[in-house]
Amino acid sequence: MPDHIDMLPWAGHLGHKLAHKLLPIIHKSKTTLIFTNTRGQAELWYQTLLAKDENLAGLLAIHHGSIDHELRNWIEDSIHTGALKAVVSTSSLDLGVDFKPVDTVVQIGSPKGVARFLQRAGRSGHSPYETSKIYFLPTHALELVEAAAIKEAARTQDIESREPVVMSFDVLIQYLVTLAVGDGFDDEQVFFEVKQTHAFRELLPQEWSWIMQFITTGGDSLTAYNEFSKVSKVDGLWKVESRQIALRHRLHIGTIVSDAMIKVKYLTGGFVGMVEESFVAKMKPGSNFTLAGRVLEFIMIKEMMVLVRKSKQKTAMSPSWMGGRMSLTANLGAILRKKYNEILYKTHDDEELDFILPLFERQAKVSHVPKDDEFLIELINTKDGYHFFAYPFEGRQVHEIMASLIAYRLGRLKPITFSIAMNDYGFELLSEQPIPLDEENLKLLFTPEGLSADIIASINATEMARRKFRDIACIAGLVFQGYPGKYVANKHLQSSAALFFNVFSDYDKHNLLLRQAYDEAFYQQIEEPRLAAALRRIQASKLVIVKTDSYTPLCFPIKVDSLRDNMSSEELSQRIERMTAEAEKKNTRKKNDR
């Protein structure tokens, strides 16, 4: 718990101001696992903890997916032997590893779901008859409410179930090529085996033959390419014959999907880990950054490797990695809404909620705090444009779709372009034109009627599928993240998932990987039943519209969220013209200022 509400920012995801609260917890435990939500956050926390307490040097380690493999193994061994006092980690230590000495777990920032939080808690006291202990450290003020919500959910055993993933053709392709790289496989036998699994029990023979063709001839039967080489039949078994292709595949199995990564190496030798190319692009000789908990000075890029030396500086910026973003679960969202109620009415016995009361009083003063039978809309007009904030508390994923839906329905009233932002609590539509909205049409905008048709018309299914395809292309081995340290030899095979997505969309519409991307976008991302339920709830609630000219505590975290999308009902050419005109206006204005 922070000492005072002002210590917690309204928005943000680092929370390092509370580091001094974490130290006593580390000291009184045998070994502590500290979970963060992103790799960048882990790096920052590692730095902060070391800066706060020098005695931790050598006893504190950092573990995430972009740290060199050997280093990670060493860290895992050291946790087993109890040599480490604490480890800052991302989900890389979530599953599969059991460490006896760990008796305490700390979660920094929202765990997004009850199941995930309890799973992480279970990393501590991992022996029979021992109790797991977990602490929650909020990174922004509203997360305190989440803490209270999770406690209640854990008490009432309100835990969400997991939907198993099915029909992942990308994984099947990777599996088959892996078999082919090994001893080879018999297609009839493997088809039978694959059909037995839950994930592929609906697999059709024609889909199977498409996949076989994809890895053997490089496309469907109409366009068999004689020079394609990947998997071929040798002595009755399907095998990969090319050593290069086999090597590439092996290096590729199980990679974390990310942007083009580049290895970081000391000038004197020894790998540190990997960072994204786009991050390196911003580096100049002499710039400092942190990786694997070390402050490094950038020297140069040579043979597509970042050469560094240890920096004399104590702190530096940490790289950002594009990772998956978890969405709040429906279940946690519902409990959260209930908690909002309890704060103002003080009908609770959670200390967290008492603590956050001042922030809610402020929200109540400048706007309104939504009760669980209310639905809050904030209309805010600033120099950025016209903002529309809505707070359904349904999680990032549902908000993304709902935002597009509302943008589409508003677009039917008048042609208008929005940029969309969302977080787990609500979403924002931002436009440079006034938004045609009033008490009258608001309920109509949020009606569940005609939902299915409107979703299809509103969401940019292509964009969503394109995003999904990023992982699929990588898993299916279309895009390669490069050999470690052998980047140059690989340059002529460089491409991107987005490029493949365009190429398949234009020239190979029946590609199953493409279909998988759309399926995943529709079923996993859209979650229509959940959206319909949310809209029905909104219909039944009392609508509260607040007009103001400054940001409120509730909207602030959405405002700073950077994941943005555009949604437009204007013609592309019109948009370009308008945007170019705006840019020119800005330029002339700048010139006049000079």
Add this chain to the structure above:
Amino acid sequence: MIVECGGEQLVLNKERAVYWKREKMLIISDLHIGKSAHFRKSGIQVPDTVGLTDLARLSAILKEYPAEVLLVTGDMFHNNINSDANAFLEWRDRYPVLKVVLVKGNHDALRNEDYEALGIEVHTKELLCAPFRFIHDKPREFDEYYNITGHIHPGVVIYGRARQQLKFPCFYFTEHCLVMPAFSVFTGLKIVKPEPGDRFYAITPGKVVKV
């Protein structure tokens, strides 16, 4: 769209090509013939229609202008000769009078005999044709020639109010260089950070727009 450059008039075509009227010259860059076949050889599934589309687009542009010369500023072929080159050979046969000139790029690694067989005039480093120097990547030092280059596959982002943005391939003019967009559809974009004095012409689906 027609732009003035080094005292000459250049037509910017939305199919990522430049037409130099005075010399009856069509200029493109980074055609990457054989890239899709090269990927397939390495076990990466790319449909071959990609390469065919590029050639069909090229034919369409040649219909628009009375070009006598097709000049490629590098990366005409992707690494080595393969089945996609056959498609090019067939295409080449349909234009017996057209002179095809290549200024070699980093991916152009065919043997001299191959270029000869395909009817392509090759310049290893650069081609001077006042007021222009055609070269694959911009030279280290600038002189009186205005450089026309390719290589980086330039792209530009257009920002609007309310944080809107759109991304397009572009013609990128600097004080000393015109960087051509990559002609092939099977290429990525590198977003260029503009410096003072730079001009951009974005290639949108409908037309070329000055940014």
